[in-house]
Amino acid sequence: MRKSSILLGLLSAVVMNAQQLTTNTGTPVGDNQNSKTVGNNGPVLLEDVHLIEKLAAFDRERIPERVVHARGAGAFGEFVADADFSDVTMADFLSKAGKKTPLVVRFSTVVHQQGSPETYRDPRGFAVKFYTEQGNYDLVGNNLPVFFIRDAIKFPDMVHAFKPSPVTNGASDPNRFFDFFSNLPESTHMLTWLFSDYGIPANYREMQGNGVHAYKWVNDKGEVTYVKYKWVPQQGERNLTQEEADKIQATQIEHATLDLYNAIKNNNFPKWDLYVQMLKKEDFDKLDFNPVDVTKIWPESIAKPVKVGTMTLNKNVDNYFQEVEQAAFAPSTLVPGIEPSEDKLLQGRLFSYADTQRHRIGGNFQQLPVNASKNTVTTYNQNGYMSMRPQKGDVNYQPATSKPEVVDNKKFKYSQTVLPAGTTITQATIDKENNFKQAGELYRSFSKKDQDNLIKNLGGQLNSVRDKKVVAKMISFFYQADAEYGKRLASFVKMDRAQLESLLSSK
Numbered sequence: 001m002r003k004s005s006i007l008l009g010l011l012s013a014v015v016m017n018a019q020q021l022t023t024n025t026g027t028p029v030g031d032n033q034n035s036k037t038v039g040n041n042g043p044v045l046l047e048d049v050h051l052i053e054k055l056a057a058f059d060r061e062r063i064p065e066r067v068v069h070a071r072g073a074g075a076f077g078e079f080v081a082d083a084d085f086s087d088v089t090m091a092d093f094l095s096k097a098g099k100k101t102p103l104v105v106r107f108s109t110v111v112h113q114q115g116s117p118e119t120y121r122d123p124r125g126f127a128v129k130f131y132t133e134q135g136n137y138d139l140v141g142n143n144l145p146v147f148f149i150r151d152a153i154k155f156p157d158m159v160h161a162f163k164p165s166p167v168t169n170g171a172s173d174p175n176r177f178f179d180f181f182s183n184l185p186e187s188t189h190m191l192t193w194l195f196s197d198y199g200i201p202a203n204y205r206e207m208q209g210n211g212v213h214a215y216k217w218v219n220d221k222g223e224v225t226y227v228k229y230k231w232v233p234q235q236g237e238r239n240l241t242q243e244e245a246d247k248i249q250a251t252q253i254e255h256a257t258l259d260l261y262n263a264i265k266n267n268n269f270p271k272w273d274l275y276v277q278m279l280k281k282e283d284f285d286k287l288d289f290n291p292v293d294v295t296k297i298w299p300e301s302i303a304k305p306v307k308v309g310t311m312t313l314n315k316n317v318d319n320y321f322q323e324v325e326q327a328a329f330a331p332s333t334l335v336p337g338i339e340p341s342e343d344k345l346l347q348g349r350l351f352s353y354a355d356t357q358r359h360r361i362g363g364n365f366q367q368l369p370v371n372a373s374k375n376t377v378t379t380y381n382q383n384g385y386m387s388m389r390p391q392k393g394d395v396n397y398q399p400a401t402s403k404p405e406v407v408d409n410k411k412f413k414y415s416q417t418v419l420p421a422g423t424t425i426t427q428a429t430i431d432k433e434n435n436f437k438q439a440g441e442l443y444r445s446f447s448k449k450d451q452d453n454l455i456k457n458l459g460g461q462l463n464s465v466r467d468k469k470v471v472a473k474m475i476s477f478f479y480q481a482d483a484e485y486g487k488r489l490a491s492f493v494k495m496d497r498a499q500l501e502s503l504l505s506s507k
Contacts, residue, residue, distance in 0.1 A: 023049070023050055023053055024053060024057070029050055032050070035048055035051045036048035036051065061321075063325070063326075063360055063361055064359065064360045065113065065114050066114075066356070066360065067159065067356065068110050068111065068159060069106075069108040069109070069110055069125045069127075070108070070109075070112070070113050070114040070116075071108055071109045071112060071113070071114050071115070071116050071118065072106050072107060072108035072109075072125070072324055072325075073106070073107050073108075073204060073256065073257035073260050073261070073324065074104060074105055074106040074107070074317055074323065074324035074327055075104070075105055075260060075261075075264055075313040075314075075315060075316055075317065076102070076103070076104050076105075076313070076314070076315040076316075076317065076323075077102075077103055077104075077105065077269075077311060077312050077313035077314050077315065078100050078101065078102050078103060078311070078312055078314070079093065079100070079101045079103055079128075079130060079274070079309055079310070079311045079312075080098060080099070080100050080101075080309050080310050080312075081093065081094050081095075081096060081097060081098065081099045081101075081308065081309040082097060082307050082308055082309045082310070083097045083308075084096050084097055085217075085308065086219065086220070087219060088217045088219055088223075088225045088278070089217035089218060089219060089225075089337040089338060090218060090219060090220050090336045090337030090412075091132070091134075091137070091217070091335055091336065091337035091338050092132055092133050092134045092335070092336075092337075093130055093132040093133070093134075093137070093335075094308065094309070094337075101130050101131065101132055102130075102131045102374070103128055103129055103130045103131060103311065104128075104129045104131075104323070104327060104370060105126075105127065105128050105129075105311075105313060106125065106127045106324060106327050106329065107124060107125060107126060107127075107204040107256070107260070108124065108125035108127070109122045109123075109124060109125070110122050110123045110124070110125060110142070111123075111159075111162045111163065111172060112171075112172070115253070116253070117249045117252075117253040117254075118253065118254055118255055118256040118257065119200060119240070119245040119246070119248050119249040119253075119255065120200075120245075121194065121195070121199040121200050121242070121245075122194075122199070122200075123142045123143060123144050123194065123199075124142060124143040124144075124201055124204070124207060125140075125141075125142055126141050126142055126143055126207075126208075126209030126210070126231060127139070127140045127141070127329040128140075128209075128231075128311065129327070129329060129333070129371075130335075131373060131374040132335055132375075133374075133375055134335050134336055134375065135335050135373050135375060136333050136335075136371070136373045137333060137334060137335040137338065138329045138330055138331060138332075138333035138334075139211055139229060140211075140329045140330065140331045140349075140353065141209055141210045141211040141212045141213075141229065141231075142209070142210055142212055143198070143201055143207045143208055143209060143210065144190065144193045144194065144198060144199075144210065144212075145193070145208075145210040145212060145230070145297050146189050146190050146193060146212065146294060146295050146296065146297060147190055147212055147294045147295060147345060148181070148184070148186075148187045148190045148191070148295075149184060149186065149187065149294075149295075149345060150186055150293050150294050150295050150343075150344055150345055151344040151345060151348075152344060152345050152346075152347060152348020152349060152352065153348070154184070155345070155348060155352070157180065158180065161176050161177040161179070161180035161181075162176075162177050186295045187295070189295050189296070190295060197239040197240065197241060198239055199239075200239055200240040200241075200242070200245045201238070201239055201240070201256075202238040202239055202240050203238075203255065203256040203259040203260065204256045204257075204259065204260050205233065205235055205259060205260055205263055205270040206233055206235055206236055206237055206238040207233065207237060207238075207239075208230065208231055208232060208233065208237055209229075209230070209231030209272065210228075210229065210230050210231070211227075211228055211229030211230070212294060213228075213292075213294055213331070213340075213341065213343045213345070213346040213349075214226050214227065214228055214279075214291055214292045214341040214343055214346075215227055215228075215229075215338055215339065215340060215341055215346075216338070216339040216340070216341055216415065217276075217278075217337060217338060218336075218337050218338070218339055218415040219337070220411070222415050222416065224280075224281065224339075224415050224417070225278050225279070225280060226278065226279045226280070226281065226291060226292070226341060227276045227277065227278050227279075228276065228277045228297075228298055228303070229274065229275070229276055230274070230275045230276075230277075230305065231272040231273070231274055231275075231311070232272060232273045232274075232275060233270065233271070233272050234270075234271040234272065234273060234310075235270055235271070260313075261316055264313060264314065264315065264316050265316060269312050269313060269314045270312075270313050271310055271311065271312045271313075272310070272311045273307055273309075273310050273311075274307070274308045274309050274310070274311060275305035275306060275307050275308065276305065276306055276308050277298045277300070277303035277304070277305055277306075278303060278306065279291055279298065279302070279303050283302075287302065292341045292342050292343040292346075293343070294343055294345045294346070322368075322369070322370065323369075323370045326361055326365075326368055326370055326371070327370045327371065328357035328360075328361060328365045328366070328368075328370075328371050329353065330349075330350075330353035330354040330356075330357060331346060331349050331350055331353060332349075332350040332351070332353065332354050333354070336411075336412040339414060339415060342417075362384070362385045362386050363384040363385060364384050364385060364386050364387050364388065364389075367386070367387070367388045367389050377389060378406060380396045380397055380398055382396055401467055401469050401470045401473065402466075402467045402470070413427050414426070414427050435477075435480075436477065436480040436481040437481075439478070439481035439482075440480075440481035440482035440485065443481060443482045443484075443485045444482060451488075455485075455488045455489060455492055456492070458478075458489060459488075459489050459492030459493055462474060462475070462489065462492075462493050463492075463493050468495070468499075468503055469503045469504075469506065471493055471495065471503075472495065472499070472500050472503035472504050473503075473504065475489050475490050475493070475495065475500060476500070476504060
């Protein structure tokens, strides 16, 4: 009896110190081993809400697989800038030598499905999310420096050609993808890269990364410098022959993922130096190729690489699904001082990548911890599935006279680009705004009855506006359309000229 008492005491102590299992809503679970049934041997009851919740969550564990870059591995780390690059870019994380920026990286194979071997001949994705003080910046590239096509309109066709046949569902078929590329002479450069040993990196640690596209760096004067990125591994670069890849594939399909994980686990932190090449737009005409053509590299003889900083991966993810599978990268995730070039493929990716993430993990994917910025987010984008960002107050629009402290900052406007024909791409109001003329013409075209109803309807709404400065501004607009129109509205809301002038002149 005494031994039983001691044993029960020990078990009680274990239970007291154990972490309580709960449902998703935090309710303590009484029995996680047995479903609720009619008697020991009877049917299971639908009222077992814990059972139903577990099964429902399990049924929804998978999200749509990425169409490309489905198989991936990732880790966290930091980037340390080598120098102050503010003379060429406003990007804050490059503004001071020694400045540290946290980041997450996802490496991937491109064409094949989630469970495919990492030894396939295939480009490797090399995507870095910098958590900068001015928002997130995604540098989304590949291990190879060029690409197959130069226009995004061909991208769906290219991927279809690489993917399994819709008839046989067999693996990537050279009959199909060469049928496609035989019509695209621009693919010659990339195919040469892919079918060399560079087409099978030994692992993720020992491969280069490339931004592939040209981007624009913009300084605080609005001056533009075109750049291309390259990540150079400090651990050296190593590729596999087809025979070496086949040998690995016979025993492992996730050798690169495990190599990365084990290296970081053993404090053998992989590092890459980031280099950029720079060109000015006025130098473009001197070259025999278009520098924003993604099927071309920039020879070092015309654009010497400059070291920007070093990335170190020093922390494995805690949960693969939450921090790798749900990690969402898009070349449209930019910060002030970095803009897209006119590269036709990049222009299409600006839309497609973010749109893919909205489809895969929802319209609020940027609120997930791995995708959320570290700085304060102030936006009136709202609602939708899984909206988690706090949304308070009555004002969910901008500009708002009642909340003048929430403003845009002209310092961060996009740069201007003068096109060959003289057309300017810019952020500015249109020529000949003429905001009021047609409104006045419409008012004067109304019958007396229609004018009266307009004043009553519009005035009634303005009377319900609490901020009288807003009312005054609106009346000033209608007055500029037609003096009578404005005066009648002012009379309706009982606001005289002195009040109007006082409200309009106040800050």
